[in-house]
Amino acid sequence: MHKDELIALSAKITDGTATDEEIVRFNAYYDALLATGGDVPGYPDEEALLQGIRGRTKPAGTIRLTWIKAAAAAAVLFGIVTGAWMVTRKDAPSIAETHQQQPDVKPGTNSAFLTLADGRRISLDDVQPGDVASQGNIKITKTDKGEVVYEAQPSADDAGKAASWNELSTPRGGQFRLLLPDGTKVWLNAASSLRFPATFTERERLVVLSGEGYFEVATDKKKPFVVQSASQRVKVLGTHFNIQAYTEEPLAKTSLLEGSVEVTAGAVSTKLSPGEQSRYNSKTMRIEAGPADVSAAAAWKNGYFVFNDTYLSDVIRQLSRWYDVQADFSSLPPIRYTGTIPRTVPLSSALKMLEITGNVQFEVNQNTIYAR
Template sequence: MHKEEFKALSAKIADGSATDEEIVRFNAYYDALLASGGEVPAWPNEAALLEGIRRKTAPGRVTRFSWPKVAAAAAVVLAISAGIWMFVRNNAPSIVQARPERPLIQPGGNSAFLTLADGRRISLDDVQPGDVASQGNIRITKTDNGEVVYEARPAAEGSDGKPVWNELTTPRGGQFRLLLPDGTKVWLNAASALRFPAAFAGNERKVELSGEGYFEVAPDKSKPFIVQSPAQQVKVLGTHFNIQAYADEPLAKTSLLEGRVEVTAGNSSATLAPGQQSSLNAQTGELRSGPADVAAAAAWKNGFFVFNDTYLSDVIRQLSRWYDVKADYTNLPRIRYTGTIPRNVPLDKALTMLEITGNVQFDINQNTIHVK
């Protein structure tokens, strides 16, 4: 990162216009400088301002993003920014032994299938920008930036008067953006599915999610927006939130960035304020809520893996979905990572970052990640 870029980021954070991704990059670069013994770029009369901004974005000072320090000896600090990464582990460098060459596995990208009410299944990878399909009075288009847009006129209903439902699914190694007919924006992560009506009729806007999705809900007080996932229901009026509800994750997590949501699971419910997260135990049905690093939970849509004291098993699950590989979870060391990895790097590079910071070694055999 050049001095001018660092300066520009600090100015955006100071005036409140910085995105979560930009705050992540600022913190990561600052920590990397300190970890390497370097000094923060000092230009006239601005060093004090930078430190003041740093305090604003430090743990306990902001709800949008926190960069927690490692609390246990087994934890690892990983800081990656603009292609430069530094590490700290018990104040001593790790030693990684020579390993066999790993196959080149590229990161995932925009990929999805759209299934229409009449059974047509459209590969959105192959569709050029422009018209995709139509259903009654609904026009479906794909924009130049790869987003699928639903344009609704009157409510779309089938011949029997029932809503017309569509489904957007992403494969492992895929993600996609969708603009619903009410103006709600949805980002769908890898190995996920969203089932939704082609147009919202009645007194509610209800969709069904499996996997992970980030929602920016268009406000409409007369029609609450409801996200139904296998074990819970999230009800909102207009807000920004992330839901992770993968079948292979032990917890279903709802993270709120803006607004207010109500999470219901069985006989339990929780109302979240910005900066809070609910966690539903899929086995016991227990629903808990509390403060969380919600910006880190939604960082995937901005092109980053952000780990916040995250166990290696959770890290590997996220990598395996994005790079469309399997993972061997036997004999995993109980180490934790805190830091950021760009989602656009090849798998080998991501694993190398984890190897150096965690003093572990990875191998890929038959499209499966193995930990040594």
Template structure:
């Protein structure tokens, strides 16, 4: 199959054989709506390969891409009204990512950590906040003993029930079943707690894999017994469930349940969010919303998801249909697991809740900051100043960092228009 012109230009970009004229053509093609998916993949590749020593795009190149996108938006507006946001609502996540790299091409350039650069000006801010730690968590054993995993060496951690608990060199926790201790196998539970600024992953006794986001918790049996495999979570978790047709896997969160046989899915169920979301990447899941108090039948509270769909569950819904199902870009739902923040038409308070869990600070709002919506994508492993620059570049919102004491207590970010 012959390569498309866009694929050819991307390949030349990778090989550093692209001419100035072809570079301009590449930027123009990436700005087109029909190439949104390719653009997203291209920019993610750039972020993953960024060395931190050289800018990917010069100011001139970024301006070319900016102009191309603006022209596309203006053309689209002539036939269909499009609401404008500080980072445009246009062609989904990929376009938002494009615009992010245009208005904020400096995110790809080396800078002193405390320097914030906007499109219009350069200004100095208080000391930066570092990103979270992918291996930060606390394991709570059946006897309530706590193991701080980020300061514990790899190796055997404990014998729980009839399972061996082991920490891998990469930080992952693995439960290995087997008759090891002679203790009863039933009703032996462990919990894994992820504080603000942490992430963690574990392998359950059945081989299922779980990744947990910041400010999340999972309670699970050290060995699955009976006819089902059941765990409880709070917060956000991504699951890859080991197939076992004889034992359905159930995830309980708040008053709701996801039931599967073997599949990949993400659950977002933070207590400070007014909705919960289940996103299916592979397989099939049944989602039941137990929080609805007005549903007429059990069928009103249950849906079956197909890959690429997301179920939104509304807390204490007063409608007969407490679950909304819609197709989604699954990459947005699991961006956190893949090391990115991805925002699509989000208000600043929703965005700051996500940032606060990862950078461990308290947001403080001054004045009305609810009017604008934003979109864009950036690595979770950049300092908070890099992320805040993305929003400050729009000229509609501003931030002040309060770093707190040496222990991190009192960390705040003040948000103003």
């Protein structure tokens, strides 16, 4: 079995789609990992492994007991096999050393507030699937999948009317999906907000983003779609892209997966092609653009943190927003990470993955992450 196959198997274990045979195969690798005391194991001879699987495979009712071990171990092994979690320090501690008792902080959930033009603020956590509210000829519903949908029935009376602005906001530890009246799909990450008109009656479809959002824009050549944030303006016709524009982050990043976009900050503009990312520094007021792993930038909407040579401080900022905790950044060493963490695991498991890879350990005290 090749390393990339093991990565895919770890992902299936994590999301619960693995078969009984795959679970047994995974456990064999995990047993090898434990036997090495935390070093990345070799990839056992395939035929020998299959013989072991055939000898251990039992009816589903019994085999499912091994899924418990597999699911608990998947997060750890998943992080190890995805590029061996490259860091600048080489003296990695063993698994036994990293199994420190950590407060169990649960991962974030689908959680958001919807603020209507008339000031009504609706907690979408408490709303059952079905009708949420109505504004004039706008119907707002919540689907079984937890998505808020705006359905508009434009009329001649809409012409010349001022837009009625709504806002969808997520707390720390929350995320949510939104379908705008033009058919554009939006995913909002934790601690983010999107202001948008209930109907797009102007010459451009303008929305205002704070935080991070992934957009799949419905094509309308007559009305460009514009995402305005605190430091930049992104203009498109129809495309898929991710914008990270948190005020506490040093850079505003726009990552393009499909189509094309124009990013403008002040008097400076740049156009992106698929596979490129722009990075705007508000201190230097400069935009840099170039090739990037843009799929990693948008991985959060699919349930993963993906890091590519990312500084620990950036990693911890992302974790702190999703798990709704604080962090003592003064204690973090200047090391970098490459790897993947499922967003479904508790904070203690996420931190253990980081501990395995470098000479750093974490503790959570009074809802704050400390490195030691």
